[in-house]
Amino acid sequence: MAKVIVVGAGPSGMMAAISASKNNHEVILIDRNEELGKKLKVTGGGRCNITNNRDIEDFFEKVVTNKKFLYSSFYTFTNMNLLSYLEQNGLEYKVEDFNDHKVYTKSDKSEEVIDMLRHDLTKNKVKILLNKKVVDIIVENDSVIGVKIEDGEKLLADKVIISTGGKSYPHTGSDGMMYEILRKYNHTITKIYPALTPITVKEGWIKNLQGISMQNVEISCKIKKKKIAIIGDMLFAHFGLTGPAVLKFSSHINKYIDENELELNIDFLPNISVDEISNTIRENPNKNVLNNLKGILPQNFLKEVFSILELTDKKANELTKSDENKIVESIKNMKLTCNGSKGIKTSQVTCGGISVKEINSSNMESKIINNLFFTGEVIDIDAETGGYNLQIAFSTGYLAGISV
Structure with missing residues (x-):
């Protein structure tokens, strides 16, 4: 059993924490906000376009940046796996075939997705720390051994998963600060562009x-x-x-x-x-x-x-x-x-981030720092609208969680 810290409680971070905890790891989920899934709450105008009902093979043509990197993630945890997961946890959803096969909660409320994930985190004994801002990671001998919190506190761990998002919707906490932290440890951050923006x-x-x-x-x-x-x-x-x-x-x-x-x-x-x-x-x-x-x-x-x-x-x-x-x-x-x-502040998604060349796509682990994993929008991957970006978040989060 390993001690795992997940930084960022968005969809990819929550899924990473859940899948890691189901593998009998001790998991701590940290977020700088006062609530889980702050950005998830506002996606799709609050309706939350969870995924898409197309064949998973069709997802790749909807990925704009670095689609090949996602083969392992998408096929390890497909959209059908995600829908089964929702059903198993009692969340009712609907498929809008007339609307590009998008999948929404039956109630059109994103809070239901967050409530379901929170319940699963609690059920699997994930320790949740809110209002805690991670300001650095702790690295020794090319391996991550923990994180530093803004108040000076240090939390040690065997594995760390970074799920802090990009720079879009900065009011939800995703201000790109983690990019600067990772650059210190020789990770390449590709140029940041707004995606899905007017x-x-x-x-x-x-x-x-x-x-x-x-x-x-x-x-x-x-x-x-x-x-x-x-x-x-x-x-x-x-x-x-x-x-x-x-x-x-x-x-x-x-x-x-x-x-x-x-x-x-x-x-x-x-x-x-x-x-x-x-x-x-x-x-x-x-x-x-x-x-x-x-x-x-x-x-x-x-x-x-x-x-x-x-x-x-x-x-x-x-x-x-x-x-x-x-x-x-x-x-x-x-x-x-x-x-x-209209720029990054109005964009739904960030284009750019941690170079995929420095991440093992089969398990989401850093090729530069041992025991450090990445999920979701912090990576240089983005897709069109239609539920594809959230599927990327859930798929990469799941793969990182089962790989720690």
Whole structure:
């Protein structure tokens, strides 16, 4: 039996503590906050998108950074294993097949997940220390032997699992402090970028579209001749773009826009051709153009587009071919210049962290410091929205816990 300290009581830390305790280890779970799962509590707008119901093989295409690193974690503790675990612990969930197969609690309350994990921690005799900020790890002869607490207290252990998260949602305690601690001990911390975050747009007229929401659009760009395209819902904001499709898209372009501007193309009707839109515009020659387009796009959007194009609404038979082409181009290929993002404080996930080259993916142990393990967002791994990041947290936490 080993003494194990887990630093960070988010989903990966709680799962690591539970799986380690079930292997008959003495486990201490430490968190700087006054409660367990502070960030978990606010995920999914408080609904908590626990995982996704797709085949586990499909998860890899949803991972943006270092997907190969996750093979052992995902296959050791799959989404089906997680759902079985929820069932065994009495948590009812639902699968929203209409919503990208996302899995939520039946009650839409993230607190139920936290309560279930807390109950399992208690049942397995995990000692929980809250309001305790770890300010250093204790290393001797290239092996970790414990941690230092802010008040000067030292806690010794045979194994230490770091589950402190990244730099997103800093108000929940994940301020990236652990990166600096690990850098002292020769761990490489890759550059930190915001992931799953709203993006900013250079064009000033974007403010005129503020608050307009669009469904099933395609956002695309080219980076070094590679096309990146995401289809989904989006929302115009005074600063640029947000919404599910934009958040996903941001994770694929975040490293590029950190230093460069990027031309975006938005197709608001990806399933309707240019010719079909032209035919719709001309469908009723004696009706106004806005009227003809009413069935396929929101009127408030179309009115703003006409205003931006400096066009007045007129009957279809009075519209010039040149103006028709402008309307169609704005619908099928609106060009915008992305000049950044809203930053790490508004991002749902951190891109960057401890280099995966320095972690053994088969057990989550450091290749630099013996008996030191890592889980979740503190590692340089991130994925699109849809429950994939939480599955990464649970899978890596479980693997680290059974490996100590």
